[in-house]
Amino acid sequence: MRATAGREARKNGAVPIPPHSPAVGRTLLRDDVYTRLRDAIIDGTLEPGEQLRDVELAAWLGVSRTPVREALLRLARGGLVVARPGRSTVVSSLDLRALREARDVVAAMHQLAVRQAVPLLTDADLDAMRDAARRFAAAVETGDVDAAIAADDDLHGVPVEVAGNRAVVAVLEQFTPVLRRAERLRFAAPDAQGSLGRHDELVRLCAARDADGAAAVAAGLWSSLPDAD
Structure with a gap:
């Protein structure tokens, strides 16, 4: 089900956010945002080459864009995403x-x-x-x-x-x-x-x-x- 929903989302040019994933409180710690995004990459919800838009990710998690951006920077340091300043952030391919x-x-x-x-x-x-x-x-x-x-x-x-x-x-x-x-x-x-x-x-x-x-x-x-x- 999740894979099918993801494919449909991609056809429409959107990040394949799981539709029934529970939102988290607005007091969510930065580490929790990082963990949720990291796990979505690891389990294949977000595939290699997927473009990550902080607005969509923030809406999914129910937080502001700031902790999402911080989490993406951490993921970039760990090699799970590739951040292109002024352009886009994508899930990295396995190297x-x-x-x-x-x-x-x-x-x-x-x-x-x-x-x-x-x-x-x-x-x-x-x-x-x-x-x-x-x-x-x-x-x-x-x-x-x-x-x-x-x-x-x-x-x-x-x-x-x-x-x-x-x-x-x-x-x-x-x-x-x-x-x-x-x-x-x-x-x-x-x-x-x-x-x-x-x-x-x-x-x-x-x-x-x-x-x-x-x-x-x-x-x-x-x-x-x-x-x-």
Whole structure:
């Protein structure tokens, strides 16, 4: 239904805003505007090459044009849109070089976060990682890619939060969205089961306080993402 509506909107020269998407309050934070637009690009609601008009986007979200423009600038820094000053802003096409660069950076950030977090992880933190790993396994088993991504985010998010490195968080927020299509390719593929063992190994090494070993596994999980071609 959404894809059909999107095609019809495009025929009329309009941005394919989902017709039944709930409006958000006018007190919406900038981060929420950014998240909504980012997710619309990642899930394909807004396709590569789509022209983004801040007036239409602001009407969809129920906010002024200012937070929309700020969100578009953030998306441009992360490589999800291309801003052409004085002309237009469009959803960027996937660029393999940009994907590989983002993948290397994200892998390095998770490696650093895990190395810093391992000595600080509590039993509750480890239990949270185990729970996320179980939810990830269940999602892969049923082919629920969205749930798999959410569980994967939760698992890797524990050491990132525990490490408390604000620079790492900022870099991950900027570059992780670029990798979402590659994650979807991995988790929808028949060999997605391969991530299960690496998740278990990551948690085991964290519990054993093997910071270097756990950091290497974390980096490997991200650096082995497939090319989204």
